[in-house]
Amino acid sequence: FFGVSRLENPHSMNGRGKAPFSSCRPKVCIVGSGPAGFYTAQHLIKARPDVDVDIYERLPVPFGLVRFGVAPDHPEVKNVINTFTQTAKHTCCSFYGNVTVGKDVSVGELQQAYHAVVLSYGAEGNRSMGVPGEDLAGVYSAKDFVGWYNGLPSCQELSPDLSCETAVILGQGNVALDVARILLSPIDILKKTDITQPALEALAESHVRRVLIVGRRGPVQIACTIKELREMVNLPDTRPEMVAADFEGVKDAVKDLPRPRKRLTELMLKTAMEIPGEKEQERRNNASRVWSFRFFRSPIEIMADPDNKRTAGIRLAVNKLEGSGDGARAVLTGEVEDVSCGLVISSIGYKSLPIDPSVPFDSSKAIVPNSMGRVQQAAGLYCSGWLKTGPTGVIATTMNNSFDTARSLVEDMDSGTLDISAAKPGSQSISGLLEKRGVKPVIFSDWEKIDSVEMSRGEAAGKPREKLLTVEEMLQVARK
Structure with missing residues (x-):
């Protein structure tokens, strides 16, 4: 019932310079593209077909510890990459590699651009x-x-x-x-x-x-x-x-x-x-x-x-x-x-590290304090994966814990605890910020170029893939 007059005139603004709420899709960004990030995205897209999910990753390549942690002689464990690729190619999902959150863009800036921010950047410390x-x-x-x-x-x-x-x-x-x-x-x-x-x-x-x-x-x-x-x-x-x-x-x-x-x-x-x-x-x-x-x-x-x-x-x-x-x-x-x-x-x-001074962090447990993935004292901020639980379990454990976080987020949208009534610019405004700062993201189709080069190098050597080993080399192939 509220905002009927706004719906009658789709071009009128709601006083805060935002588009009419009828056109508003919930915008969520996920920081980190390992198993926790992708499983969170997968569940969100399934539970809320109207959601737009953007995944930000520091490296030009996705998949985190599936690529960099799973033993080379365990190729079967890497099959989850097929599922993650389907998620990344979904119309509601976008991947932005080569973007360091906390340096290229702050968590606060992401919170302004998105209805919800999910931190799932894992545990990169020792x-x-x-x-x-x-x-x-x-x-x-x-x-x-x-x-x-x-x-x-x-x-x-x-x-x-x-x-x-x-x-x-x-x-x-x-x-x-x-x-x-x-x-x-x-x-x-x-x-x-x-x-x-x-x-x-x-x-x-x-x-x-x-x-x-x-x-x-x-x-x-x-x-x-x-x-x-x-x-x-x-x-x-x-x-x-x-x-x-x-x-x-x-x-x-x-x-x-x-x-x-x-x-x-x-x-x-x-x-x-x-x-x-x-x-x-x-x-x-x-x-x-x-x-x-x-x-x-x-x-x-x-x-x-x-x-x-x-x-x-x-x-x-x-x-x-x-x-x-x-x-x-x-x-x-x-x-x-x-x-x-x-x-x-x-x-x-492994040990998680703090990403941004604005995000609560328990340095004795090396996790972001949370309840079912909801970051304490920080509305609209969530976490999943090892950042949420500490570095435990196998990929299936991370899958379940990420689904739980996604469920919490969907519940908050449905109940109105998370306000999604006002439109948010999402990646549009972040892309503008990154461009000003001279940061050029790698999108998923760029990753596919890297993937294809690695596979063909691998084939020549009689192995599944020969990985590119430097960020420079990855970017060179991605930008061809």
């Missing part, structure tokens, strides 16, 4: 170990190491030194196992994947023959999934080496575990404790590389070589557990153990 020596050469975060072999432009200068025999990985989640597998995989397996050419060459020359995967708690608390463990167990030309004492009492604990955890623990027990059959024994005897889990250990110091330049080893505190199951805590025993190694990779978690 959790620090907080131990002496972590700045030595030869110490890397798993995030940067993974970024290096997956072609993340900011990690291409890493050129890790793989001239040592022993590598220690701190953490026992799926990322830690990905890194261990890449370090130990036969080159013939890797060269059929989309791993980058420089990484392939470095791994072909690598001297790493032994990888220890260290965790502060026990076998029953290990954070990886059974699929990743099975791949380690079956990795060609490698054999497992476990410490029998680490598995004391585990057999008795197995029967009370929930099913996924039970299957995982049984496979670990079998690998560690059972005498293998003849064929498997022969395979292990012939293996030239070794991997092992080290449980009940926490890093206390990275030790330097005599010149104090490089990593020569790591000092580990020996722990014992208090409590049981997932709630068990690692407590120091006072004992320590030194391990010689030339490479330390810390896989203790």
Whole structure:
């Protein structure tokens, strides 16, 4: 009933210089084009066919950790890119790559242009170990190491030194196992994947023959999934080496575990404790590389070589557990153990960083404080993905948490909590700002040019794709 007179004259304005509300489509922008961003967009478009969704991304290429985080030898996990591409090509969706929110355009400017802003830019920081020596050469975060072999432009200068025999990985989640597998995989397996050419060459020359995967708690608390463990167990030309004492009492604990955890623990027990059959024994005897889990250990110091330049080893505190199951805590025993190694990779978690002073941020939890994706004390601001929950779970976890955020946003539109009655300019005004600032966005059809160049380079090398490794190169291809 309100605004009838405005509808009679579609050219009259509503006093605030805005177009008549009848022509108003809700405009939402999403910051970050990884799984969280795309799943949020997908759900919004499905739930509200009248919505316009714009996705802003710092890099010229979309898909975030699906492109830069998923292991090269897990191509099936990357199939979600097909779904994301459908979303990006939907008439209600636009992609703007090569735009850094917080630098090229502020969150406040986005809030003026859109009815709602969803932050889903993930976790690009590293959790620090907080131990002496972590700045030595030869110490890397798993995030940067993974970024290096997956072609993340900011990690291409890493050129890790793989001239040592022993590598220690701190953490026992799926990322830690990905890194261990890449370090130990036969080159013939890797060269059929989309791993980058420089990484392939470095791994072909690598001297790493032994990888220890260290965790502060026990076998029953290990954070990886059974699929990743099975791949380690079956990795060609490698054999497992476990410490029998680490598995004391585990057999008795197995029967009370929930099913996924039970299957995982049984496979670990079998690998560690059972005498293998003849064929498997022969395979292990012939293996030239070794991997092992080290449980009940926490890093206390990275030790330097005599010149104090490089990593020569790591000092580990020996722990014992208090409590049981997932709630068990690692407590120091006072004992320590030194391990010689030339490479330390810390896989203790990714961490979100604040994007803009105007956005609330809990620096102790490294998340944006929110309730079901609604950012606290900030109407019209939402978050999804790791920025919302912290860096946990697999792509399916992120999918569900992003759908939840999209649901909250749609509820707020439907209930009127989020005012969508006044028209907003959306990308129109942001494009103007970016142009003034000399920023030229990469749209989805530009990305498709990059995609096609990468695929044809890959085909020539007998692999699924050969990634472009610098932003400059990406922009050059996009602008042709």
